[in-house]
Amino acid sequence: MKKQKFFISSLMLSMKTKHIVLLLCFFLIGGFTDVVAKEEKKEKKPVAEFPFKRFYAEVSLGYGFSMASGELGSGINYDYPDIEGFGGWGWLKPINFGSYLSDGGCSFSEGWKIGVNFGYRFNKYLSIDFGGSYMACLNTGNWRDLSMNRWDSVNENLGHSVSQEMHLRAESGHISVQLAASPGFNRVDPYVKAGMLFSIAHIWAHQSYAVYADPFWGASVFSQQAYGSRWA
Amino acid sequence: MNIHLSKLIALSVEWQFSVSNFIDFDWGELKLKSEQGDRNAAALLNKEHARYTGTDHLSFNSHGLRIGVKFKF
Incomplete structure (x- = not known):
């Protein structure tokens, strides 16, 4: 019975950690894509006069x-x-x-x-x-x-x-x-x-x-x- | 001022001032090229019979507008 309980609680824990990991992954990917998008936006801006033709x-x-x-x-x-x-x-x-x-x-x-x-x-x-x-x-x-x-x-x-x-x-x-x-x-x-x-x-x-x-x-x-x- | 039309071309508009030293111009250095008429009669009419052979002080000082096209490279 104890073993069963332990198994169930460890399963719940592993499920929780799995969710946390998934959530972290989601935010990381989201953050990463956000950075990439920002960089793309930066690249699209018109090139400033300077650094310039000397x-x-x-x-x-x-x-x-x-x-x-x-x-x-x-x-x-x-x-x-x-x-x-x-x-x-x-x-x-x-x-x-x-x-x-x-x-x-x-x-x-x-x-x-x-x-x-x-x-x-x-x-x-x-x-x-x-x-x-x-x-x-x-x-x-x-x-x-x-x-x-x-x-x-x-x-x-x-x-x-x-x-x-x-x-x-x-x-x-x-x-x-x-x-x-x-x-x-x-x-x-x-x-x-x-x-x-x-x-x-x-x-x-x-x-x-x-x-x-x-x-x-x-x-x-x-x-x-x-x-x-x-x-x- | 510069007006940057593109990465390679700019228009420039300036008002310039330049100050220089005056130069002396001596009218006596001119060469006589022609003479007509009666010099003696003229001398009788005009006691101070002579062309001006003095010196004038002349200027190169200037100010003015300048418009240019700049090619950048």
């Missing part, structure tokens, strides 16, 4: 505007004698003053710019950029017209005028080394860049000078044309 090549086009332009003919002396203190042979009076003379100045940095850059990204935030660019300042708007009439001491026009014009244009090449820092955003990534720029420019100049017998120009009595170019 190198890049860039072609660019831009337009530059001048800063701190200089005036042409800045060394021309406008020290005209005052009419009261100057008699006899007359004095020079600039006309069109304030219109032609203030033509906005001259700068070699207004124009189209094309460039090629090569870069390397050290990490998500920092990169180095090597660039080469060409800029053409082809507009010939850089000029100055000094038109002057000679007047006598009683403010009568003595009947001649002078004009002087200066035209410049330039082409320049630039090589740059810059460091760029960015927050490393995946889609729209703002950055700041700073570095050194090495430039070489070729400047062409044309100057014309004329003296007219007429107070308001007309046919010139004498004229000169001068040209030149230089590297800078």
Whole structure:
């Protein structure tokens, strides 16, 4: 009888343990399949930008505007004698003053710019950029017209005028080394860049000078044309 | 800023500033190519008969927009 009882209780125990084992197996398998499913989900996510392509090549086009332009003919002396203190042979009076003379100045940095850059990204935030660019300042708007009439001491026009014009244009090449820092955003990534720029420019100049017998120009009595170019 | 269009291509938009030293341009270095008319008559009319041969200080300073296409590899 005792044996029978023992047999029955051991059978019940073994059944219990069997259930526990089965339950454990179920949870383990469930957990495992859950992990596998999660991993699959992870794999399906879009690949982030980083780790990323470290190198890049860039072609660019831009337009530059001048800063701190200089005036042409800045060394021309406008020290005209005052009419009261100057008699006899007359004095020079600039006309069109304030219109032609203030033509906005001259700068070699207004124009189209094309460039090629090569870069390397050290990490998500920092990169180095090597660039080469060409800029053409082809507009010939850089000029100055000094038109002057000679007047006598009683403010009568003595009947001649002078004009002087200066035209410049330039082409320049630039090589740059810059460091760029960015927050490393995946889609729209703002950055700041700073570095050194090495430039070489070729400047062409044309100057014309004329003296007219007429107070308001007309046919010139004498004229000169001068040209030149230089590297800078 | 960079706008990453794909894993291989990005669009870049920059506003650049560059500051350089001024250069001196000497108008006296220009070569006289042509001269017409009566120099003496002009000299009589205009005592300061001469073209400008002074020096101007010229700038390469610039700022402007630049748009580029980046190819990543």
